[in-house]
Amino acid sequence: MSSVAAYYAGKTVLVTGATGFMGKVLVEKLLRACPDVEAIFIFARPKAGQSMEERVADMLSCKLFDRVREAHPDFEEKIIPIRAELTHPNLAISSEDTQQLLARVNIIFHCAATIRFDEPLKHAVELNVTATQQLLFLAHRMQNLKAFIHISTAYANCNRRHIDEVVYPPSVEPKKLMESIDWMDESIIREITPKVIGEWPNTYTYTKALAEFVVQQESGTIPVAIVRPSIVGASWQEPFAGWIDNFNGPSGIFIAAGKGILRTMKASNNAVADLIPVDVVVNLTLAAGWHTAVHRPKTALVYNCTTGGVNPFYWGEIEYHVISSFKRNPLEQAFRRPKANITSNYLLNQYWIAVSHKAPALLYDCCLWLTGRKPRMMKIFNRLHKSMMLLEYFSSQSWEWSSDNVNMLMGTLTPEDKKAFNFDVRQLNWAEYIENYCIGTKKYVLNEDMSGLPAARQHLKKLGNIRCAFNVVLVVFIWRIFIARSQMARNIWYFVVSLCYKFLSYFRVSSTLRH
Numbered sequence: 377m378s379s380v381a382a383y384y385a386g387k388t389v390l391v392t393g394a395t396g397f398m399g400k401v402l403v404e405k406l407l408r409a410c411p412d413v414e415a416i417f418i419f420a421r422p423k424a425g426q427s428m429e430e431r432v433a434d435m436l437s438c439k440l441f442d443r444v445r446e447a448h449p450d451f452e453e454k455i456i457p458i459r460a461e462l463t464h465p466n467l468a469i470s471s472e473d474t475q476q477l478l479a480r481v482n483i484i485f486h487c488a489a490t491i492r493f494d495e496p497l498k499h500a501v502e503l504n505v506t507a508t509q510q511l512l513f514l515a516h517r518m519q520n521l522k523a524f525i526h527i528s529t530a531y532a533n534c535n536r537r538h539i540d541e542v543v544y545p546p547s548v549e550p551k552k553l554m555e556s557i558d559w560m561d562e563s564i565i566r567e568i569t570p571k572v573i574g575e576w577p578n579t580y581t582y583t584k585a586l587a588e589f590v591v592q593q594e595s596g597t598i599p600v601a602i603v604r605p606s607i608v609g610a611s612w613q614e615p616f617a618g619w620i621d622n623f624n625g626p627s628g629i630f631i632a633a634g635k636g637i638l639r640t641m642k643a644s645n646n647a648v649a650d651l652i653p654v655d656v657v658v659n660l661t662l663a664a665g666w667h668t669a670v671h672r673p674k675t676a677l678v679y680n681c682t683t684g685g686v687n688p689f690y691w692g693e694i695e696y697h698v699i700s701s702f703k704r705n706p707l708e709q710a711f712r713r714p715k716a717n718i719t720s721n722y723l724l725n726q727y728w729i730a731v732s733h734k735a736p737a738l739l740y741d742c743c744l745w746l747t748g749r750k751p752r753m754m755k756i757f758n759r760l761h762k763s764m765m766l767l768e769y770f771s772s773q774s775w776e777w778s779s780d781n782v783n784m785l786m787g788t789l790t791p792e793d794k795k796a797f798n799f800d801v802r803q804l805n806w807a808e809y810i811e812n813y814c815i816g817t818k819k820y821v822l823n824e825d826m827s828g829l830p831a832a833r834q835h836l837k838k839l840g841n842i843r844c845a846f847n848v849v850l851v852v853f854i855w856r857i858f859i860a861r862s863q864m865a866r867n868i869w870y871f872v873v874s875l876c877y878k879f880l881s882y883f884r885v886s887s888t889l890r891h
Contacts, residue, residue, distance in 0.1 A: 378409075378792040380666040385412035387522075388480040392462075392511065393488030394418035395435050397622055398527065398608060402485060402658045404615060407444045407451050409662075409796055417477060419460040419467075419488065432457045439820065443615045462488055462507035463499075467514065474514075481518050483665050486511055487527045489587075491624065493578040493766040497569045498557045504583035505590055506554055512594040522669035523599050525661055526591045530606040530650065530682050530777060531770065532584040535575035538776045541678040543592045543602065547574055550586045550593075577769040592676050601668045605657040605681040606777075607770070610813040612653035612804060618816025619654075626651060626694075629767070631817050632760055633695075634702035636712030636839070640728035641764060643771035644720045645692030648684040650775070652801070653809065657681050660782065660799040667785055679785065680777040683801045691718055691771055697807055701814040706832040708824050711753075712736070713839050720772060733757050 389406060393399040395418070406413055420428045436452055444451050458477070461468035469477070490503040508526065515524050533539050553572070557565055569579065576582035591600055609627070610620035620627050626649075632638035660681050668677065683689065695718045702714040717732075719725050734757065741751035786800060794800070818824045824832075 378796045379790055380663055380793050380797050381410045381412075383666045383670065384410035384483075384662075386414050387482040388415045388417065389413060390417040390419075390477065390481045390484045392419045392460075392484075392486050393527075395420055395431055396487060397620075397624070398605075398654055398657060399485075399487040400435055400438075400440060401611070401619075401654050402487065402661060403455070404440050404444055405655070405658050405662065407441075407448065407454065408615065411448060413454065415454050415456055415480065417456045417458050417481065419462075420457045421459060421461055428457055428459050438621070440615060440619060440621070462510075463502045465510075467507070467510050469514075477514065478518050480520070482520050482522050483669060484511070484515055484521065484524045485527070485661060485665065486525065489527070489584070491580060493580050495579050496562070496566065497572065497579050497583075498560075498562065498565050500579040500583040501554060501557055501586070504580075505550055505586045508587045509550075509554075509590050509594055512591065512598070515598055516596060521598060523601070523665050524591075524595065525665045525668065526587070526600065526602045527657075527661065528588050528602050528604045529581065529584050530604040530680055530775075531581045532588055532604065534577065534581055534770075534775065536775075538778075539680065540778045541680050541781045543588045543676065543678060544585070546586050546589050548572065548586075550590050553586070578766065588678075595676060599668045599672045600676045601664045601673075602676055602678045603657065603661050603664055603681055604678060604777075606650035606652045606683065608654050608657060609651045610653065610809075610816045611655040612809055612812075613798070614655040614659075617809075618812035618814075618819070620813065620816045620820055623821065626813075627817055627821060628763060630698050630702075630814055631707070631821065633698055633716050634707045634710070634714055634814065634817070636710045636714055637733075637756065638760060638764075639712075639715060639732035640717045640719065640725055641691075641695075641771070642720065642722070642725040642768050643691040643718050644773065645690060645695075645718055647691050647772055648688045648774040649691045649694050649771070650682050650684040651689060651694075652681055652683055653804070656799045656801060656804075659797040660785070663785055663789065663793070663797045663799065667788060677781050679781050680779050681782065681799070682777045682779070683804065684774065685777055685779055687801050687804055687806075689806045693806065694810065697810040698814060701811045703836070705811075705815055705818065705826075705829060706836045707818055707822065708828055708832050708835070710832070710836060710839065711740075713836055713843065729761065733761070 384406065391399055391403055394403050403416055403418065406416060418432070420432055422428055423431060426434070432455065436455065441451070458469060458473045486508065488507065490500055512524070515521055530539070533544050536544070573579060573582040576585070588602055591602060607625055609625065610618050623631065629638060629641070660679060664677070664679055695716050699714045699716055706714070717728050719728070734754070737753040737757045740753045744751050782799070786794070789797070819826065
């Protein structure tokens with residue numbers, strides 16, 4: 377057993393955001409790699425008509441936990457759901473549950489947050505800043521707490537070009553902002569939001585920067601660490617390659633490209649697409665929890681969990697590998713053949729949006745309307761364009777992150793730890809990773825069976841034939857209009873037609889002679 381796994385033996389862990397993408401991967405890894413962990417408390421709440429118990433049951437029954445289920449069939453007994461509301465005072469935890477947490481928790485992994493870029497400022501502050509402060513207040517009362525690990529984002533300080541592994545002072549004192557928005561009217565908050573967030577592109581990155589400062593200021597004697605992942609994507613290796621369960625971030629873009637819906641994207645081909653596999657983030661987080669608890673550093677250590685500095689991968693490369701992958705492993709019932717144009721030019725991007733997005737969407741919706749069905753394609757494209765606009769800031773530029781603390785942490789691990797909790801992204805093969813990522817979106821997000829690949833490939837071939845036929849008809853139409861006005865064009869047209877006729881006649885005669 378590795379030193380990290382041995383440390384978690386007999387420990388009780390609290391995970392917030394456990395029903396989210398990263399949270400559930402963290403829970404799975406803890407159960408699988410640290411089988412002697414005593415218990416895992418997870419915060420949950422009723423949502424979308426499901427009770428807390430139903431949501432937790434759905435989470436634990438998904439494919440992600442198949443390896444744990446096989447090795448430890450009774451793993452669910454170690455999961456203890458706690459009803460909590462992050463936006464409520466004291467997190468709305470019952471007194472009975474509070475007593476359990478105070479007496480038993482040894483390590484906290486705070487993964488809960490809103491990741492919506494366009495979240496209203498008040499709600500973003502409540503979920504990302506106030507909830508973090510409330511959790512720290514609770515942590516101070518815990519009798520056996522050894523470490524508090526806060527999951528932030530590498531883009532919390534994206535207003536800087538070079539980002540060190542330090543907590544930067546915010547432009548506004550978090551406490552003052554929390555007090556102000558508490559009494560302000562929603563309309564006033566919306567009006568002042570651009571001035572408040574300043575150089576930050578959205579409320580998500582801004583409030584995550586505030587949360588980091590709160591962790592540093594409110595931690596007191598609690599050993600804390602902050603993990604900053606960049607753009608979190610599908611798993612690299614664990615529990616199996618390509619696992620992903622949502623449309624967030626790059627996943628939605630990949631699926632839209634694979635379906636032939638997305639044909640253009642405003643990005644710089646030479647900008648670093650700082651993707652980080654979710655299992656890399658989780659492995660680093662668990663290692664950081666061990667290091668923080670055992671070594672108890674005097675100040676909060678920040679870990680920039682990124683790939684750009686040691687294994688860069690560019691948006692232009694992503695476009696090539698994603699399109700290539702979906703041509704080999706197409707999605708079912710694609711709208712068009714996968715093809716994409718990445719450009720940093722605004723006018724060129726708008727041209728491609730008009731030609732490749734809006735025009736086909738209008739044509740398709742007209743066909744739906746004429747056949748008595750409800751038009752829907754334009755709505756899909758409008759939602760896609762809104763998402764793309766939110767991502768433009770991150771796909772058009774690059775950042776530099778220092779990684780001294782990450783390298784230090786890697787250096788403290790034994791060979792067994794490095795294998796069991798691998799976060800060395802220098803080993804990451806991007807072409808293979810993107811291939812598995814695209815297949816993962818097909819299998820786990822869209823729930824498409826790989827046995828349907830032959831039919832999907834046939835569908836792509838049919839779309840290609842339709843495209844060729846359409847192009848021929850379009851060329852003929854344009855030429856006929858032009859021919860009607862020009863004798864020279866008419867002569868060229870008749871010459872081309874005559875040449876084609878002779879060419880076809882030659883092959884027909886050759887074929888007859890062979891038989």
